[in-house]
Amino acid sequence: MERAEEFELIEKAKSGDKHALEKLVEEFAPMVFRFSFNVCRNQEKAEHTTQETFLSVLKKLHQFDNRSKFSTWLYTIVSNHCFMLARKEKANRFVSLDEEESVMPEKTITPWEESPLSRVEQGEIRRLLDEGIERLSPDYRIVFVLRDIEGLSTNEISKITNLSVPAVKSRLHRARAFLRNFLTPYFAEEFHD
Amino acid sequence: MTEHAHNISCIEVWRYICRHHGEDENSKECQAVKQHIAECPHCSAYCDSMEKMIGLFRSNSPTFPEQAKKNLVDLLHEALISTKDKQSDETGNSTTT
Incomplete structure (x- = not known):
């Protein structure tokens, strides 16, 4: 969607236009749902968070000033809802990624399958x-x-997370390295031979 | 683990891949890393597995169910109606007082 079209739609939705609101749902709810699902890995929770996000949008839409992209604003709201939901989870389930060792790969890198989807069931x-x-x-x-x-x-x-760019990169580095290490036993070539 | 191309070690390269994957590809540091990866089997395997891991997450993202969309639209309509009712009550009250 073009920025001008987005702007017009948001202005209409601000004045309570039902169809404009529906159009915003049509355009952005799949993105909010996909993000929520990937963070909480649960369809029911993702649907709940998507609803909560759009209810917040309805309440706060008059505060949106069009200076940032609407999607950036939405990601901020949905991230906060995901955080609130996650606070109810048990913190001791989470792995500690504070030490460099926890994200270091195996000593000799094991290559992954050419097509990781081919041997493990969906x-x-x-x-x-x-x-x-x-x-x-x-x-x-x-x-x-x-x-x-x-x-x-x-x-x-x-901007969305209120973290500095180096902090974002550091978290990204640790999350990627952890996930790659976690999945390697299932998708590496030698574990299947 | 090796330290051969451009005096960068594999560990430095792995850190770099994780932090900068998909960004800043023309920087001097990135060029040195690319050169290292091209010559180092450990790092090219690491980089390849990182891309495949990200690809798995991307290809396993669900679509928004139609019923969920319908429920959401219904919920927002109700919320919109209740907001309008509230506003007209407040306007009515302020007119009468």
């Missing part, structure tokens, strides 16, 4: 991805999902 892949993400604390999850699944730049993530 349901099993989903379970492994869920398990990997759930071991990360929410602040790491959010940075990883924003960068690697949603494709945002580190500058945008810095």
Whole structure:
């Protein structure tokens, strides 16, 4: 959607236009849902967070000043809802990534399968991805999902999360390295031979 | 682990891959890292596995269910109506007082 079209839609939605609001849902709810799902790895929770996010949008839309992209504003809101939900989870489930050793790879790098999807069943892949993400604390999850699944730049993530760019990069480094190490036993060539 | 191309060690390269994957690809540091990766089997395998890991997450993202969209639209309509009712109550009250 073009910025001008987005601006017009938001202005209409601000004045209570039902159809403009529907159009915003049509355009942005899939993105909010995908982000929520990838952070909390649960369909029901993702639907709940998507609803909470759009209820917040309805309440706060008059505060949105069009200086940032609407999607950036939405990611900020949905990230906060994901954080609130995650606070209810048990913190001791999360892996500590404070030490460099915890994210170092194996001594000799084992190459991954040419096509990682070919040998592991789809349901099993989903379970492994869920398990990997759930071991990360929410602040790491959010940075990883924003960068690697949603494709945002580190500058945008810095604005959304209120972290400095170096802090975003550091979290990204640790989250990626942890997830790669966690999944290696399942997708590396030598473990299947 | 090796330290051969451009005096960069594999550990430095792995840190770099994790931090900067997909960004800043024309910087001097990035060029040195690319050169190292091209010559180092450990690092090219690491980089490849990192890309495949990210690809797995990307390809396993669900689509927004139609029913969930319908529920969301219904919820927002109700919220919109209740906001308008509240506003008109407040306007009515302020007119009468």
